[in-house]
Structures are given as C-alpha cells and as structure tokens.
Amino acid sequence: MxxxxxxxxxxxxxxxxxxxxxxxxxxxxxxxxxxxxxxxxxxxxxxxxxxxxxxxxxxxxxxxxxxxxxxxxxxxxxxxxxxxxxxxxxTSKRHPEHKIYPYLLKDLPITQSNQVWCADISYIPMRRGFLYLVAIMDWHSRKVLSWRLSNSMDAGFCVEALKDALARYGPPEIFNTDQGSQFTSTDFTDVLRDAKVKISMDGRGRWIDNRMIERLWRSLKYECVYLNAFETGSEARDGIGNWITYYNERRPHSSHGIMTPDEAYDRRSPDLKLAA
Structure with missing residues (x-):
C-alpha cells in the first residue's frame, strides 16, 4: 500500500x-x-x-x-x-467512579519551585468554533510548565501535558487540581502516583486557590486570543505558544516584582542572572 x-x-x-x-x-x-x-x-x-x-x-x-x-x-x-x-x-463535572483525593494545601506555605504544581482547563474561542486548553503551572513561580490544546474534554490531552511537564522539570512534591473528571481519571492520577507525587484536590470553599491560573487565562485571552480570532487549530497552537513563551520569559509577574516566571522558577533575579 x-x-x-x-x-x-x-x-x-x-x-x-x-x-x-x-x-x-x-x-x-x-x-x-x-x-x-x-x-x-x-x-x-x-x-x-x-x-x-x-x-x-x-x-x-x-x-x-x-x-x-x-x-x-x-x-x-x-x-x-x-x-x-x-x-x-x-467546578467541573465529577465522575462517580473516580477517586477524590484530599486537599493538602491548607495552611501550607508555598515558598519554592516544584513544591506545588496546579492545572486547569479553559475554553478558547475561535473564529468558527472553539478548543480547550490545559495548562500546568508551578504555583510558586507562576511559570507555565506545559500545555496542550484539544477539541474534546477527554483526559488524553491533560495526560500528555502532565507527562511533558514531568519529563522537562521532574516531579513536584504536590499536584493540585479541581475535581474534574479529566484530573480524577486513573489515566491522569496513575502518572502522578508512578512519579511519587502527592495528589491534592480542591474541596468546598477552595475556589481562591485557583486564582493564579485564572489570572493566566485572563491575560492570555485579552492579550492573545481575543486579538487574533484564530481560524485553525494550528494558528491557535502557534499563537498561544508564542504568547506563553513571552509570558514565561519576558513578562514580569506581579507576585515576584520585576522577575519573570522563568527567573522566579530558577530562583534568580535579573541582576543575578546577568552576573552569572
């Protein structure tokens, strides 16, 4: 053939x-x-x-x-x-047969990179349709470690993003998500358990824990998605990829003064980086 x-x-x-x-x-x-x-x-x-x-x-x-x-x-x-x-x-539809893990971040000071990661899914409007975007973020630095686009809400694209982040940066101590079926699926949690990562899931009244990744969605949509009205999936992938590179490497985050997420993740200020 x-x-x-x-x-x-x-x-x-x-x-x-x-x-x-x-x-x-x-x-x-x-x-x-x-x-x-x-x-x-x-x-x-x-x-x-x-x-x-x-x-x-x-x-x-x-x-x-x-x-x-x-x-x-x-x-x-x-x-x-x-x-x-x-x-x-x-926050997202729970699967009745999936295990729900306890919330591990109550009163926990998060002071360093790779201590806690989090993930979330957002709707991405297109000119003639829409996609879903999952992002995995380091909680302390706000660095986007990995991301994937999908036209469906199955767990596959979330698992891909998770495996990519683990391969690039090694495992965190704790991984926190909401109780959505993508994150409670055994395909997703088995990857975390195999990497010896503690699994944490938001519970009642914990919406505030997602505020940093919600700020990411707000910035991404106003600075990239709404301005471009992507026509195809490949255009969306390229445009979002370019913006996330800018966000990580060049955009100072309010949580770290003049440091970018990359610099905060590496625990080095711009001055120290220049001097190195």
Whole structure:
C-alpha cells in the first residue's frame, strides 16, 4: 500500500518534537454562528464577573440587548466549563467512579519551585468554533510548565501535558487540581502516583486557590486570543505558544516584582542572572 507522504512528514515531526500525532490535527469544535457569538460574550463577561451563574448571566445579556434565554446560556456555560466561584464544589463535572483525593494545601506555605504544581482547563474561542486548553503551572513561580490544546474534554490531552511537564522539570512534591473528571481519571492520577507525587484536590470553599491560573487565562485571552480570532487549530497552537513563551520569559509577574516566571522558577533575579 502506498503511504501518504504528508502523513509520514507529520509522523517525523511528531517524533522529533515528542508530541502526539493528534496535536497536528486539531479541528475547532462547532456551534452555530449565533451560539459562538454568545459564547464569546459570556466568556468576556465571566472574566470580569466570575461569580455570575446562568441566571445572572442571562440578565446581563438581556441588559445589553441580546436575546439569549437562561437555558441556552446554562448549556453554553457547561460546554465552556464555566462555573461561578460560589459553586466551587462543582467546578467541573465529577465522575462517580473516580477517586477524590484530599486537599493538602491548607495552611501550607508555598515558598519554592516544584513544591506545588496546579492545572486547569479553559475554553478558547475561535473564529468558527472553539478548543480547550490545559495548562500546568508551578504555583510558586507562576511559570507555565506545559500545555496542550484539544477539541474534546477527554483526559488524553491533560495526560500528555502532565507527562511533558514531568519529563522537562521532574516531579513536584504536590499536584493540585479541581475535581474534574479529566484530573480524577486513573489515566491522569496513575502518572502522578508512578512519579511519587502527592495528589491534592480542591474541596468546598477552595475556589481562591485557583486564582493564579485564572489570572493566566485572563491575560492570555485579552492579550492573545481575543486579538487574533484564530481560524485553525494550528494558528491557535502557534499563537498561544508564542504568547506563553513571552509570558514565561519576558513578562514580569506581579507576585515576584520585576522577575519573570522563568527567573522566579530558577530562583534568580535579573541582576543575578546577568552576573552569572
């Protein structure tokens, strides 16, 4: 059988980059043009008012002159994985057969890199659809260690990102997530347990623990995603990748003064780095 040369090229590129082949074939998920418009409006509003549920969001859209009922908004918010902060125990849909791990960060001072990592998933609007983005972040430095895009909410792309972060940076002491089915799946937790990482999951009233990665989503969307209106998955991957490189290497983080996440992760100030 004659092999397709373009497919062979993709295989070679995937092998060189240590990426899954699916990374090269992302196609945005589809909704009607009207629903995509509403989803972008909801997404922007949620960044400003993350306590809005479907009822309050429906009122907000009605005030702005949009005809979109609460039931439709509730469905769209579910697709977008948006849950108001006061409902944190239901931040993402739990799987009834998955084990839920205890919360390990209460009163724990987080003072160094690789002490605690966290992960979250965000909706990424496209010109004709949408994708999901998972990011793994070092809690202390705010450095994005790994990320993946997907057109579905299965656990596979989260597992890929986790394995990549572990291979690049070694294991943290603790890994904290919400109780979403992607993070409670055995595919995900088995990787952590094999690496001897303690697993922590947010519980009741712990929405505040996700604030640093929520700030990442806000910055990414306003500084990259909304400005570009990506057409294809490859455009989104390239654009988001360039922004994350900028965020890690050049953008000072408020938690560390003038230091970038890369510099904070390495525990060196810019002056020390120049002197080294």
């Amino acid at each position: 004659k092999k397709d040369h373009s497919d062979l090229s993709v295989r070679r590129q995937c092998s060189l980059l240590s990426l899954a082949r699916s990374t090269f074939y992302y196609q945005p998920r589809g909704e009607s043009a009207e629903n995509l418009k509403f989803m972008e409006i909801i997404d922007r509003q949620f960044l400003e008012t993350p306590w809005y549920g479907s009822r309050q969001m429906a009122r907000q859209l009605a005030r702005e002159g949009h005809k979109c009922g609460r039931h439709r908004i509730r469905r769209l918010m579910k697709i977008m994985r948006l849950v108001p902060i006061y409902q944190e125990p239901k």
